Structures are given as structure tokens and as C-alpha cells.
Amino acid sequence: MSDILVQMQKDLYAGNFSEVETATKTALDLGMSAPEILNDGLIAGMDIVGRDFRAGDLFIPEVLMSAKAMHAGLEVLRPLLAESGAASQGKIVIGTVAGDLHDIGKNLVGMMLEGAGFEIIDLGTNVTPEQFVQAVSENVADVVGMSALLTTTMLSMKSTIEALQDAGLRDKVKVMVGGAPVTSKFAEDIGADRYAPDAGAAVDTARELVALK
Amino acid sequence: MTSKTLKPYLKYLSDSHIEEIHDGSLDLLENTGIMVDHQEGLEFLEKHGAKVDFQTKRARIPRQLVRRALETVPDRFTLAARNPEKDCPLIPGGRPYSRNGGGADFTIDLETGEFRPLLHADVKDYYKLMDALDGISFIAPVFGQDMPVLGRDILMLREAFGHTDKHIHLRAFTGESLKLMFEMAVIVAGGKKELKERPIVSLLEAPISPLKFLDVTVDALWLCGEYGIPLDVCVMPIAGGTGPMTMAGNIQLLNTEFLAGVVISQLANPGAPLQYAPRPMAMDMRTGFSLAGSVELGIMATAGAQMAHFYKVPVSLHGPWSDSMTHDGQSILERMYMNMMAALAGANVLVGAGMMQQSLVISHEQLVIDSEINHIAFRSVEGFEVNAERLAREVIDRVGPGGNFVADPHTYKFLRGERFEPTLQYRNSREAWEETGSKTMVDRAKEKALAILEEHQPNPLPEDIRKELDEFVPKALKSLEK
Numbered sequence: 001m002s003d004i005l006v007q008m009q010k011d012l013y014a015g016n017f018s019e020v021e022t023a024t025k026t027a028l029d030l031g032m033s034a035p036e037i038l039n040d041g042l043i044a045g046m047d048i049v050g051r052d053f054r055a056g057d058l059f060i061p062e063v064l065m066s067a068k069a070m071h072a073g074l075e076v077l078r079p080l081l082a083e084s085g086a087a088s089q090g091k092i093v094i095g096t097v098a099g100d101l102h103d104i105g106k107n108l109v110g111m112m113l114e115g116a117g118f119e120i121i122d123l124g125t126n127v128t129p130e131q132f133v134q135a136v137s138e139n140v141a142d143v144v145g146m147s148a149l150l151t152t153t154m155l156s157m158k159s160t161i162e163a164l165q166d167a168g169l170r171d172k173v174k175v176m177v178g179g180a181p182v183t184s185k186f187a188e189d190i191g192a193d194r195y196a197p198d199a200g201a202a203v204d205t206a207r208e209l210v211a212l213k
Numbered sequence: 214m215t216s217k218t219l220k221p222y223l224k225y226l227s228d229s230h231i232e233e234i235h236d237g238s239l240d241l242l243e244n245t246g247i248m249v250d251h252q253e254g255l256e257f258l259e260k261h262g263a264k265v266d267f268q269t270k271r272a273r274i275p276r277q278l279v280r281r282a283l284e285t286v287p288d289r290f291t292l293a294a295r296n297p298e299k300d301c302p303l304i305p306g307g308r309p310y311s312r313n314g315g316g317a318d319f320t321i322d323l324e325t326g327e328f329r330p331l332l333h334a335d336v337k338d339y340y341k342l343m344d345a346l347d348g349i350s351f352i353a354p355v356f357g358q359d360m361p362v363l364g365r366d367i368l369m370l371r372e373a374f375g376h377t378d379k380h381i382h383l384r385a386f387t388g389e390s391l392k393l394m395f396e397m398a399v400i401v402a403g404g405k406k407e408l409k410e411r412p413i414v415s416l417l418e419a420p421i422s423p424l425k426f427l428d429v430t431v432d433a434l435w436l437c438g439e440y441g442i443p444l445d446v447c448v449m450p451i452a453g454g455t456g457p458m459t460m461a462g463n464i465q466l467l468n469t470e471f472l473a474g475v476v477i478s479q480l481a482n483p484g485a486p487l488q489y490a491p492r493p494m495a496m497d498m499r500t501g502f503s504l505a506g507s508v509e510l511g512i513m514a515t516a517g518a519q520m521a522h523f524y525k526v527p528v529s530l531h532g533p534w535s536d537s538m539t540h541d542g543q544s545i546l547e548r549m550y551m552n553m554m555a556a557l558a559g560a561n562v563l564v565g566a567g568m569m570q571q572s573l574v575i576s577h578e579q580l581v582i583d584s585e586i587n588h589i590a591f592r593s594v595e596g597f598e599v600n601a602e603r604l605a606r607e608v609i610d611r612v613g614p615g616g617n618f619v620a621d622p623h624t625y626k627f628l629r630g631e632r633f634e635p636t637l638q639y640r641n642s643r644e645a646w647e648e649t650g651s652k653t654m655v656d657r658a659k660e661k662a663l664a665i666l667e668e669h670q671p672n673p674l675p676e677d678i679r680k681e682l683d684e685f686v687p688k689a690l691k692s693l694e695k
């Protein structure tokens with residue numbers, strides 16, 4: 001691998017975003033292609049970050065800083081990638097379900113997914129089934145992620161899945177759920193595709209779901 | 214001369230730290246301000262002299278306003294109980310009281326040990342158990358997942374009234390249900406005036422960190438003032454998440470949020486009873502979870518208690534609390550230090566008995582153990598009496614070198630009262646322990662819980678009140694449906 005990509009990955013790991021941005025430009029100047037820089041530099045770098053996060057060596061804020069660095073590089077590549085359509089890992093609509101205002105976990109999941117290269121459409125809190133349906137259909141989302149922190153609002157996940165069904169969207173979008181009281185058993189019962197217990201797992205799960213599509 | 218030992222209050226902040234934090238909060242309120250998602254609330258603050266931007270819902274509160282609000286906060290009040298013997302007077306420098314952690318709706322099954330949703334039948338058992346445990350001074354709700362969602366909070370209060378004559382701490386899902394619950398308390402107290410004089414219920418409300426007050430929070434602050442219901446202003450930034458990563462920054466933020474609550478409450482209802490409830494939490498940086506049992510929380514809460522003492526308001530802190538999945542060693546380790554730090558910080562209320570795993574799970578065994586853990590905390594802040602008789606110089610002289618005290622009249626006289634006698638800590642011989650089945654403390658807690666559930670008869674509501682409540686509740690539930 002070229003020296004510049006090695007250095008880019010190191011800077012990415014350290015969260016040095018201006019260095020990553022500069023390195024991306026330099027790599028282009030050196031004649032590398034945008035997809036090459038994206039895959040062998042940025043995404044490969046984030047994979048190392050992800051590996052060390054899962055091993056417990058990195059903390060969430062460090063991952064987010066690396067993600068910010070990745071985005072600095074990605075911004076440089078975006079106009080070039082748009083042509084080849086390789087800019088995004090997939091589109092994810094995310095929100096906290098109706099009646100629920102807890103958004104800390106949902107935001108964290110959103111940030112981590114964004115860091116991993118997904119395009120996030122965040123609908124905020126207290127999101128009704130209709131609003132989820134509308135956003136999924138308007139954005140042609142790959143995955144919809146729902147968060148609930150109250151046992152009373154968890155049921156709204158079920159209504160949302162039913163609403164997706166009624167709108168004829170259920171087989172076009174993967175459903176991922178989470179939040180402290182949610183379990184994989186519950187996810188299965190309500191017909192969601194996957195449950196993830198935390199933000200790190202949410203990234204892996206989203207990747208799997210997009211790959212399944 | 215006889216005198217009590219000193220209050221063993223822990224301190225992290227110096228007087229100048231306290232001044233700096235106080236001043237910093239005034240500064241933040243004046244310059245950064247708070248977001249108030251409540252039109253009337255914004256108008257109210259503007260009327261009192263705050264600078265309000267209605268577009269961004271931002272209210273910047275001048276220092277004089279905060280100072281004025283602080284002047285009317287009462288330094289003491291009583292969490293009254295249906296049975297006055299179980300009243301909890303919150304007094305500066307007074308003894309601490311305790312309650313269970315509120316809001317759990319999962320349980321560890323008492324018979325099988327399996328983790329499962331908490332159900333309506335469990336709710337009754339939990340109230341009954343907590344009614345019997347004397348290390349739990351008053352009771353917060355636990356929720357049954359098989360109960361209707363709409364009005365679940367109201368049904369919980371109905372069950373609580375029927376199963377305990379201790380003070381009851383409320384949790385409301387909506388503003389409407391809150392008002393209905395206060396009306397239920399009016400029935401049980403025997404009138405609105407009687408409820409104000411002896412508030413048999415209290416409430417907890419929390420702004421959203423950082424610096425955001427929802428409409429329901431403002432409504433609750435005002436409604437509590439109107440009914441004279443004591444309110445915990447629960448400020449819970451999660452360090453590294455919704456609050457700064459640094460301990461100092463987290464305290465700076467939560468103190469600012471508390472003062473904003475004081476302003477909204479006191480300017481509307483001067484003298485309304487409220488409690489400072491610093492609940493600093495910490496984001497676990499590997500999972501993002503919000504931790505409840507970590508040593509830094511004890512440190513931050515202690516600093517929070519110092520701020521409460523500075524403002525001369527009662528203070529409630531996280532006491533026996535843990536992130537553990539069940540009532541195991543981790544749980545007992547975490548709750549023991551959390552509770553001791555809180556008690557030694559000078560908390561008026563130690564909150565958390567029974568609660569585990571992200572405040573979702575409660576267990577009978579843990580409640581029984583926590584009743585004991587609370588007693589240990591109560592005992593440790595109580596200190597001891599120092600006077601000539603107790604210093605026992607004469608007795609030491611009488612017994613002399615090489616003698617013993619066991620049969621001395623002085624020992625006989627002070628035999629009871631100097632010590633807390635635990636009911637769960639095993640102190641007998643190994644022989645006796647093995648003969649009685651080699652039970653661990655958790656085994657003993659389980660037995661005690663089963664025995665209480667079998668035998669304990671809570672003090673029932675007077676018949677006329679029961680009738681009136683049972684007429685009121687179905688109507689209340691109906692009115693929510695609209």
C-alpha cells in the first residue's frame with residue numbers, strides 16, 4: 001500500500017481531520033482514483049478503528065473523532081464519487097418512536113452509523129409510524145432504525161412495522177430496533193429484522209442488513 | 214457535658230469552589246440561558262425580567278431573579294405519610310431517609326431467579342414488601358407491563374395507596390395524569406388544604422440536560438406549587454454525553470439546571486417545597502450506556518450535596534444503586550459505596566433501593582438487602598454520644614487492668630442502643646452455618662422476602678376513602694381517553 005494511504009489511516013485513527021483532508025487531496029494529485037482512496041484509505045482505516053473499538057481499546061468519542069476525520073476526506077471525494085455512486089454505505093432513517101423523548105442513545109447510534117459511512121436521516125424524537133413511513137418512502141431508505149427507552153413506547157415499534165407493511169414498504173426496507181428495555185426476543189416478536197444492544201453493535205448490524213438487501 | 218459527635222460530612226469542594234460554581238451558574242443562566250418549551254413559561258419568565266427569545270425559546274435569566282427565587286426556597290419540609298409515625302421530616306443536618314429506585318418494570322423472579330417483565334401481581338407484592346421493610350422509609354412506583362399503558366401511572370398510585378401507609382413518591386407519564394394523581398392524594402389526605410399541610414405524595418421532575426425544560430416539566434413545577442406537593446428537581450447530566458466529561462463541568466451544569474428549576478418554581482409559588490436532586494451520571498465510553506454505579510458518581514453527588522447545603526435546601530442522592538444485572542457481588546459492592554458516600558455527604562434522602570441494570574430491574578432480594586444497607590448508612594451518620602458516663606472512665610477504673618466488661622452494669626445499661634443489629638449479616642459459627650443449610654446472604658434475603666409476602670398485612674385504607682378512590686379512578690382513566 002502506498003505511504004500516503006498508510007499515513008492517512010494513522011491520521012484517521014488519531015482523529016487528525018485536517019491531515020486526512022490534506023492527504024486525500026495529495027492522493028488525488030498523485031493520480032489515485034477516488035474509489036481507491038475511499039476503500040483502501042478511509043474505509044480500511046475506519047475498519048481498524050472499528051476493530052479496536054470492539055476490542056475495548058478505543059472509546060466512543062475517539063471513534064467519533066476518527067469518523068469526523070473520515071468525513072473530512074470524504075467531502076473531498078464526494079463530487080468524484082457521486083459519478084460512480086460509491087459515496088454512501090446505505091441510507092438509514094432513524095428516530096425515537098412516538099411518545100418517547102429519550103434521544104441520547106438514538107443520537108449516539110446515528111453518529112456512529114454516520115461515522116461508518118452511512119447516510120443518516122434523523123427524524124428526531126416522538127416520531128409517529130406515519131412519519132417513519134413517509135421518510136422511508138421519500139428517501140428510499142435501506143434501513144429504518146427505531147429507538148425506544150420506555151416499555152410503554154416500545155409497542156409503537158410494532159405499529160410502525162405494521163404501517164410499513166400497510167404502505168407496501170416492509171420488503172423494501174430492513175428494520176433495526178434498540179433501546180434499553182428492547183431485547184432480541186422482542187424484536188423477533190414484533191417482526192423487526194434485527195436488534196442491536198449498543199451503538200457499536202448497531203454499526204455491524206446495519207452493515208449486515210444492507211448486505212442482505 | 215454531653216454532646217453528639219460531629220456530622221461526618223464528606224467534602225470535596227472548598228468554600229471558594231462553591232462560590233465559583235454558584236457564580237458560574239448565575240453567569241450561564243444570564244448569558245447562555247435555558248430553553249423552555251412552554252409558551253406560558255416563557256411569558257412568565259419575561260414578565261419577571263428574563264430576556265426571552267420566543268423564536269428559539271431561549272430565556273436568559275438575570276442574577277437578581279435567581280437570588281430572589283433562592284430566598285423563598287424552604288430549608289425543610291416533611292414527606293408526610295398516611296401513618297404519621299412514618300413521616301419523613303427533611304431537615305438540615307437531620308437523619309437521612311430512603312426510598313426504592315422508581316420506574317422499574319422488569320424483575321428477577323423470586324421463585325425461579327429468571328429475568329422477566331414485572332407484572333401487575335408483582336406490583337402488589339413489591340409494595341407490600343417495601344411497606345414491611347423498615348430500612349425503606351417511603352415508596353416509589355414500580356410498573357406492571359401487563360397493565361394498560363394509558364393511566365398506568367394512576368393505577369400504580371391506586372395500588373400504592375392500598376398497600377402502604379408510608380409516603381408515596383410519584384412518577385407521571387403526562388400532565389393530565391399528574392393532576393388526576395394529585396386529586397387522588399386529595400381524597401386520601403382528606404382535602405386540598407390537608408394535603409398541603411401533610412403532603413402524602415411527592416414528585417420527581419427532570420429537565421433535559423443540557424439546559425432544556427419541556428412543557429410537562431414546567432407544568433409539573435407549577436402544579437406541585439399549587440398543591441404544595443414536594444418536588445425533587447432532578448438534574449441528571451450524563452458526563453461525557455449530555456454533560457461535560459469533567460466532574461467539575463458536570464456539577465457546574467447540573468447546578469445551573471437546578472437554579473433554573475428554582476426560578477420557575479419559586480417565582481410562581483414562593484415557598485413551594487423542593488429538593489435538590491443531583492443525579493450526575495456517567496456515559497460508559499465503550500457502550501454509551503448511562504452508568505448508575507461508579508465511584509465518580511459518588512464524588513460528584515457529594516459535591517452536589519455541598520451545593521444543596523450552600524443553598525440550604527434538602528438534598529436527595531443516588532444511594533444503593535448498581536449497573537449489575539442481578540443481586541450479585543457487583544451489585545452489593547456498588548450500592549454499598551454509593552450509599553455510604555451519599556449518606557456521608559449529608560443526603561436527606563438515599564434513593565435507589567432494589568434497583569439494577571440501567572434502572573430497569575428491581576428484585577425482592579435486593580430490596581431486603583438494601584433495607585439493611587440503608588440501616589448501616591443511617592447508623593454511620595448518626596455518630597455517637599460523648600459524655601462522662603459514656604466515656605466510662607469510672608468503669609475502666611472499676612474493671613481495671615486485665616478485667617472484663619461483660620458482666621459490668623455499665624455494659625448492661627448500654628447494651629441496647631449503641632449498636633445496629635443486622636438481620637442479614639451472618640455472624641454465627643461455621644458449624645451453625647452449615648447445620649442451617651450454608652445459606653448465603655442472598656439466600657437469607659430471599660427467605661425473608663418470602664416470609665414477609667406470606668405474613669405481612671399492610672394497613673388498609675379506611676373504608677370510606679377506599680370507596681371514594683374506587684369511584685374516582687375509573688372516571689379518571691376514562692377522562693384520559695379523550
Ligand code: B12
Binds near residue numbers: 099108179195197199
Ligand atoms: C436520561 C434519561 C431521561 C432524560 C432523557 C434526555 C434525553 N435527551 O434523552 C429525561 C430526563 C428527559 C427522561 C425522561 C423520562 N424518563 Co428517562 N431516563 C433517562 C436515563 C437515566 C438514561 C437514558 C439514556 O440516555 N441512556 C444513555 C443512552 C446512550 O443509552 P440508551 O438510550 O440505552 O442507548 C444505547 C442502546 O440502548 C442502543 N440503542 C438506543 N437506541 C437505539 C436504536 C437502534 C436502532 C439501535 C440499533 C440501538 C439503540 O445504543 C445506545 C448506545 O449504545 C434512563 C435510565 C438509564 N440508566 O438508562 C431513564 C429511563 C429510561 N427513563 C424512564 C422514565 C420512566 C422516564 C419518564 C417517564 C419519567 C418522568 N415522567 O419523569 C420521562 C419520559 C419522557 C418521555 N416521554 O420520553 C425509565 C423507563 C422505565 C421503563 N422501563 O419504561 C428509566 C429506565 C429510568 C427509571 N427507572 O425511571 N429520562
